[in-house]
Amino acid sequence: MPNQGPEMEIVHLLRAVTVELGLHSARFANRNAMHPTDVRALIALMDASRAGEEMTAGRLGAVLGLNSAGTTALVDRLERAGHVRRVRGERDRRKVVIEVSEGAVELGWDFFGPLIGRAVDLLQGYDERELAAIRGFLGGMREAAAEGE
Secondary structure, three states, X not given: OOOOOHHHHXXXXXXXHHHHHHHHHHHHHHHOOOOHHHHHHHHHXXXXXXXXXXXXXXXXXXXXOOOHHHHHHHXXXXXXXXXXXXXXXXXXXXXXXXXXXXXXXXXXXXXXHHHHHHHHHHHOOOOHHHHHHHHHHHHHHHHHHHOOO
């Protein structure tokens, strides 16, 4: 077992934050009659959109660790609820891509906006060097967690 120094204190805080964020996401899912995977899918779709990437159902399934049937059921469910739409790809019109609806984005902002605002407020208290350290730590932790896949 590693020593109980300041590093372990930060590891425990990160775990606690992860648990609280998971609970917050579960409250959103419950409040909006969604499955937790639905929320993860919407996040993945918004992340892809922000990065300027098109998300096919196959790619979404790979990101979420779902098989083809599970991905189809997920996209169908989200489409019926009005949270996503299937559209033709911009670069390749033969490809069908999944996009988040404006209503789903608004729903997310209504719920997660205050938490995001609080995070931004907290981060504005740090200088560029501290922000770089936070960014580096979180990026490294994300990579370490992804290696477990």
